[in-house]
Amino acid sequence: MSLNQPQTIGKNLQDVREQIAAAARRCERPLEEITLLAVSKTKPVSAVEDAIAAGQLAFGENYVQEGVDKIAHFAGHQPALIWHFIGPLQSNKSRLVAENFDWCQTVDRLKIAQRLNEQRPADLPPLQVLIQVNISDEASKSGIAVDEVAALAIQIMAMPNLVLRGLMAIPAAETDHTRQLAVFGQMRDALKALQVICPQADTLSMGMTDDMPAAIAAGSTMVRIGTAIFGARDYNAKQ
Ligand SMILES: *Cc1c(COP(=O)(O)O)cnc(C)c1O
DSSP: OOTTSHHHHHHHHHHHHHHHHHHHHHTTOOGGGOEEEEEOTTOOHHHHHHHHHTTOOEEEESSHHHHHHHHHHTTTOSSOOEEEEOSOOOGGGHHHHHHHOSEEEEEOSHHHHHHHHHHSOTTSOOEEEEEEEOSSOTTOOOSBOGGGHHHHHHHHHTOTTEEEEEEEEOOOOOOOHHHHHHHHHHHHHHHHHHHHHOTTOOEEEOOOTTTHHHHHHTTOSEEEESHHHHOSOOGGGOO
8 A cells, every 4th residue: 555545544543543642651751742743854745735634733843944835825725724843954044944934943042043033024923932942953054952952042032023832852863761761851841940941841852663662651742753644755755
């Protein structure tokens, strides 16, 4: 069966929702605390349509132009879809993110925050943003150190067109559940520290297909799932 058949994506979504519910039960967390973000990068609009048909409304995209094209395709959809930008963001692409997305999860420097704030259209609600923290991946240039979060947060909180909602992380790949938990636990502590200065910060975006249960056990409020919903990605076929 092709991975893009509606019953497959719908069934995958149902399975992922059940896994989220099971993980929440195991650590006695209310299910309503955990949002499922469907990561549709490299996937065609038909795959997004299949996910919508199965009740999914929140989507994550990594590549600015691909995301903008999908947002335009689904403009005016009822109920409204919610689009999260979750990829590395270059300054010269910030305007497209500010003008099209509902959330940007990868704010990791003042310059990007300032541009998003200036470029957010006045007729749109403020852009919901997360600060990306580099918690364990020394090879990655994305994200700031935990001890730099407070200073950036204070600057973002003064920007009228941004709402700081919390933190996001992409830890280095790690197969051991206990070690996954330890890294995610550092993120939970970082969110608690942020909440002291920013009480509205309610979001901890962490957990992907291979580390979702540990992320939920450590307090994730938003899991970003691609492969388990849409199947493996073919980067050569990227739109
Ligand atoms: C691709 C991606 C995901 C989804 O990863 P899967 O392992 O396919 O679930 C989540 N978050 C970010 C930032 C990504 O780039």
